[in-house]
Amino acid sequence: MKEKTKKKIMEKTGRLFIVSGPSGAGKSTLCRKAIKHFGNLFFSISYTTREPRPGEVDGRDYRFVHGGRFREMIKGGEFLEYATVHGNLYGTRKKDVSDALGRSYDILLDIDVQGAEKVRKKLHGGVYIFLLPPSMEDCLKRLDKRGDVSSKELKKRLKRAMEEIKKSRLYDYIIINDDINGAFERLKSVITAERLREVRMRGEIKRLFKI
Ligand code: ADP
Ligand code: 5GP
Numbered sequence: 001m002k003e004k005t006k007k008k009i010m011e012k013t014g015r016l017f018i019v020s021g022p023s024g025a026g027k028s029t030l031c032r033k034a035i036k037h038f039g040n041l042f043f044s045i046s047y048t049t050r051e052p053r054p055g056e057v058d059g060r061d062y063r064f065v066h067g068g069r070f071r072e073m074i075k076g077g078e079f080l081e082y083a084t085v086h087g088n089l090y091g092t093r094k095k096d097v098s099d100a101l102g103r104s105y106d107i108l109l110d111i112d113v114q115g116a117e118k119v120r121k122k123l124h125g126g127v128y129i130f131l132l133p134p135s136m137e138d139c140l141k142r143l144d145k146r147g148d149v150s151s152k153e154l155k156k157r158l159k160r161a162m163e164e165i166k167k168s169r170l171y172d173y174i175i176i177n178d179d180i181n182g183a184f185e186r187l188k189s190v191i192t193a194e195r196l197r198e199v200r201m202r203g204e205i206k207r208l209f210k211i
Helices: 003-012 027-037 067-075 094-102 113-122 136-146 151-170 180-195 198-209
Strands: 016-020 041-043 079-085 088-093 106-110 127-132 173-176
Touching: 016 027, 016 113, 027 041, 027 106, 027 180, 067 079, 067 088, 079 094, 079 113, 088 094, 088 113, 094 106, 106 113, 113 151, 127 151, 127 180, 136 151, 173 180
Parallel strands: 016 106, 016 127, 041 106, 127 173
Antiparallel strands: 079 088
């Protein structure tokens, strides 16, 4: 695609923010805070075959579906991307993203590194944010506290976390989630700065100065 055409698309559509990071880094917590804080920022509700955790709501946190339904959706070409993560299937529905971007809404995806790679190949102009815990010990403690994984599963997740962290260099921004308020300030800065990019402000300049 020509650079000029790509820029035109960026100018006209909403922004795509992709957040990845190891399990327990704090992705769900920070994404929830961002959605609450910003106007015109929507969460992409993924489909998953995993069981809901206590407090999770179908249609708000995830769309919880059975394996059969998920496979039907794969066959029907409904996913922008999907991947197996910790033994469960997770996917982003193509229509959810295209509808939001088409309406100039910004959309936030909390997806793993495999999914982020697939999105990068398919869509131009995404902002890729990698979230890290301050240490693996903290990550372990947080997962343990969340209480939804066995100690065997915890070990598997930590191993996978190290593999994921190696992929962090593919991302545009790195946020270390040490203190939640500090990390949220940094996430807000990224979203705000991305919204101020010149190419994103052209519509506003046209509106204000009629040029
Ligand atoms: P992820 O979505 O990356 O797997 P969560 O957002 O579910 O992670 O966070 C894992 C656990 O850690 C949750 O219980 C959450 O409340 C807690 N948590 C998140 N950020 C922090 C932080 N900065 N300090 C301490 N605990 C945190
Ligand atoms: P959890 O089950 O802890 O909410 O999420 C497990 C992992 O799945 C996280 O790394 C999260 O980012 C990822 N994930 C959530 N939704 C999707 C999705 O739609 N696609 C992909 N590829 N990963 C997802």
